[in-house]
Every structure is written in C-alpha cells, then in structure tokens.
Amino acid sequence: MASAPHAPDLDGILITWGDRLFYPGNRIVQVRPQPKLGASGAHQRANAIRNRIEPTVVRRAPQVMVKVTGGGRSIAAIAAHFRYISKNGRLEIEDQRGETMQGKDSLHHLADEWRMGGARIPEDAEPGQRRQAFNIMLSMPRGTDPLIVQRAAREFAQAELADHKYVMVLHDHQANPHVHISVRAVSRLGKRLNPRKNDLHRWRETFAEKLRGYGVEAEATRQVTRAKFHQPDQLWRLKAQEAGRLRKVRSNGTEGPKLRASRAAAVDAWVQIGLALAGSGQATDRQLAKHIASFVRGMATTDQTDDPKRSPRIQEQQGQRDSRQTDPQPQPPNLPRDIDYPR
Template sequence: MSFPKTYVDQMLLNWGDRLFHDPLRHVRAPRMSRGELRRDIQCMREQLARTLQRTPEVMVKITNKASGAQGMGAVRRHLRYISRNGKVELEDQEGMTMLGREALHDLTDAWHLGSWGIPEESRRREVFNVLLSMPPGTDRQAVRNAARAFAAEEFGDGRRYVFAAHDDEAHPHVHLTVQARGPDGKRLNPRKQDLQRWREQFAWQLRGHGVEANATRRLARGETRRYPKQAVVHMTARGETAHYWRSELDELARRALWDAHAGSLEAWQGVVHAMAGSQSADDRSLAALVTDFVQTMPVQRDRPGTGRTDRNEGARRRTSSRERGLRDAERSETQRALFPDDPDVWMER
C-alpha cells in the first residue's frame, strides 16, 4: 500500500516537529494557508536532509549563567578578556568598532554611567556573556558576519551589546556581551528553549552567509557523549577524583540514556513508516537513509543490556515491584545527572 504525497507531508510535519522542536501543550494550532503549509514542509525536508548529512552543529553557550552578582567590576574584567585588553576589536549594536585600551575604557564608562547604567556592585546579573561557536575549518569571517546579524535580530531593540571574534583557537567563535536591561527597563531572562531558538537563528544566519550549519537537539541525533561539569574538569586537572563522575557508562546509565532517547527513536520510526510507504521513489530512498542513520546512532551502541546473560535477565524480571520503584527513581536521578542540559545549548555550570 502506498501513501499519497499529502499524507506523507502531513506525517513528516507531525513526526518532524517531535524530533526538532519542543512540543507545545494546551495550545490550539492556528489554521495555516496552503502557502504556509508548503513552506513548513519544505523547511522540514531541508532540516531532515541537513541532519542525515550530519551538517556541522552550532553551539551557543551562556558563560555566566550560574554566577552570582554581576556588577560593573565583573563586566570590566570580561570585556578586558574578550578584547584581549584592547588588542581585539569590539563592535557594538550601532556597528561602531573599538580598538585599544582607551576605547575600552570609554566603553566601560558609558556602560557604567549611561542611562540604565550598571552599578559597580550588584546582586543581579547585569550582562549575559554569550558564546557563539562553530567547528574548526568554518570560515571565520562568515561566523563573524552571522554573529553580527544574529545579535541585531535578537537584541536590536535598543539594547546595548558588544561582540568580539577570536581567531586564536581552532574553533571560530564570537563572544557577545549583552546588557540584561533593555531600553524599556525589561530584563533578559533566557531559558533553555530560548537558547535553542538562538541556536536555530544563528544557524539560519550562517546558512545565509554560505556556511552549512544545523541546530538540532542531541536526542534527535542519538548522541550519548557526555560532557563533565566544569567542577569535574578542574578537579581532574588538580589530580583529584570526582566521586559522581564516571567516564564509562554502567548499566544504570545506559538504561537512563536509552529511556531519554525513546521519544526521538519513536519519531524517527514514524518518519521511516511515512517515507517507506510513499508513492515517490525519492521518499522511499530517503526512508532507507533514515534507517541507516538511526541504526548507526551512538545510542544504539550504548543501548542497555550489552553483554547481559539470560540468568541476569531472569533475575531482573523477578525483581519485586518495590525494588523496581527504587530502581526507576534512581534511574530518573541518573538521567537528570546525564542530561542537565544540552551541551550544544550550554549554560556554564
């Protein structure tokens, strides 16, 4: 039995939304025109193609999310860091460039003494330091141009910001420092969903500047690589052992990872089902590509039960309901530890 194109497109939108976008609950979907529907279908197919081709993923990181007071003293230190004490050019929201220690001093004075000025000491976060990064080999000028366009799109409502592009590391990246308070007095309060939207916007700007870039969630790609928290990194550098960090996955961690990916794997299965039954030969070929993509995901390699004997399986089945409840609670705690947030959407610990 083959499916008509309209059915395949609708199923692709349905399952694709589950893969690539956060679900919206208790919201009635607006009626869409045919033109809007065709545009969304085309965007979804392009997103699917980029993911299957393993297009480089953008990374967005808020580097001071977990820090405490952020008065002007902390802002000065950060601006000195991203400008390499005046040696790296800064660019502000008006497109004005600043170079040198004197220009840096004038900038910090303007932020400190201007309207909605930043106090010398503050209990609230006065700026957000955002890092926009791409893998090594990406055109550095394109990254800078895309970051400029991204900042203007997201914060071009009169909010003050500056950014600096660093060329001294393999990963092309831009440091963007944005004032928390806008011209209307409202303060930025980004959440994880906002950072994912920032990733998508930055990737879109990169594509507009000729750089192939993608912004999918790790669960959609079946990624299981874990990143240690900064505290663990510093402990390891000091030669200390972190008791709650293991580089190797145990059975409990494998099961938590597998459970976390269950929704994405189901969505991929839905995409395969729709494409495999399509009247289009191209769609059927795409279904085969999706199947290969899913089968080679890292989560398949790290799936639970690897090397477990039948005797162990029988013992697991005989576990009492109370023990299963305790195990599930422990697994949930492990899952929260494994996925505090998406490493592509980092808020520095």
C-alpha cells in the same frame, strides 16, 4: 501489503512527527488557536521537514554551538570580561551600533559607559546580586570562515539582542572560530534578559539560519534528535577539573528516566517518518527512508556503546543479573522489511 500513503497523508505524517524532532512544542507559545494549513501550506511545511532530515541523517551537517558561559554581577566583573575577550585591548571590539574600538583606554571608556548607561551597575557585587550582564559564545567547527562566523554573529545579535547594550569580539586564533558576546542584562526598555533552555535552542536556530544565509551549511538540531545522548560538561566543571577542585566526577552513563523517555520518543518519531517515506511514490523519499533506517540502527548502537553498563565486556563480568537490569530498547510494532529497526 499496505498501500502507499497519498501526498496529503504523507505531508501530515511528516509534519506531525517532524515537528516533534525538530520543532518541539515547548518552544511554541500558543496565544491563540493555530490556523489549519491548506494543502499548499502543508506541502511546504512537509518539504521544510525533509530539508531538515537530509542534513541530519545523510550529510551530518555541522552543528552550531551557542553557550552562555557566565555573566558579571558588578562592573568590576564585566570589565574583567571585556579585558579577557579583547585580550586586554589587543583585539577589536564591536558594539551594538556597529562601532569598533581597540586598546586599553577604550576598555575603560566602555566600562564607564556601561556603568552609567541605564540602570546603574554597582562597582562590586553584593550577596544575592542578580547578573548585570550575560556572556555568550557562538562557535562553529574548524574550517568555517571566521569572517562569516563574525557576520552571522552580528546578525544574530541584531535579531535576538535588540534594545540591549552588547559588545562582540571574534576569536579566530583557536581551532574553532567563535565570537564572544557580552550583553547587558537589562534592555533600554527595562526588559531583563533571562535565557532558558528554550531560548538557547531558539538562539541556535537563529545563528544557524544566519550562517546558511552566507552559504555555510549549519544546523541546530537537538542532541537527542541526532542520537547524542550525553550533555557536554559545563564550563565551570571543566575549569574546576583542570584546577583540581572538582569534588565529584559526573557519570558517563545515560542519565535517568527523562533522558530515556526523550530517546524513545525520538526513535519512535524517526521510525514513523521512515515508514511514511518508504511508502511514498517518490524515489527520493524512498531513498531518504533508507538513510533513516541506517540512522536509527546507529542510534541503538550509540546508545549501547555510550553506556558503560551495556558494554559486552562489563556484562560478561557482571553476569546475567546485570543484563536483566539493563533498560530494554523501545520496540515498534510490525515494521515492514524496507525499514530495518535495530535489534
């Protein structure tokens, strides 16, 4: 029987595999070799990983949502979005200075300020015109205090959108409290905002951190880490479907080799962390390992039920030929009994 890993070894395992789950390397821009962590620093980093594991596999903490919903290429489009998020001036708008405004007249003044403040924004968009503003939505599940969502969104904007003009409006009249932010694409320093996938994940992390600062449990865990293998439909697709303009319906099955590779990597990381914690001398670690084992079993169940090609009924109809085409689940080597891997 293998001996339990010493604390430094356990810390190293948690950091190595935990970083892959919660802090993927493509989010880190390494401009110089990273310094090695001392024993104290490694232990703190390992504890930070533990603090991310428990909300994910035990408490299933609420996940924040940060989404870019579009953006205007002209002042006409930007002004139209101002009217939409403020309900034509009925809701209060707050700008980057913390100043608030309300009413239709304030919307006209705001549009004029954006038109002439900095690089001039054209009245109408021309072919090939770049976005002059981005529309962002920050949301939390039902039951979250809307005022805390608003405060966290304000601090998020101050941290992530510094030097940009922006306005924000709280919507608390729907099921999920959320904040709309319209941000000018070019900052006062001439830097253009160009949000990509990694930026969106960092934005989610920042928003979740601000919410936790107000005592609200919130996480920004990647979907594949928490066994969510399907991407939500984009807003344009949902609206096109509602209007009957959607020509092609996206498949509900699992998507492509890239997603399968990400899923296998996530399962492998969870198994390695579970094995390490199961051999820990701390009872809390061993208990956490049991939760991870249950979570990993659930990942396999979710994968099978989410993919219609793997449902028992369809497999029975299509016969053994279809079951042979099903992608096999990744199998780790020689797992001990205290970590039950899905079969």
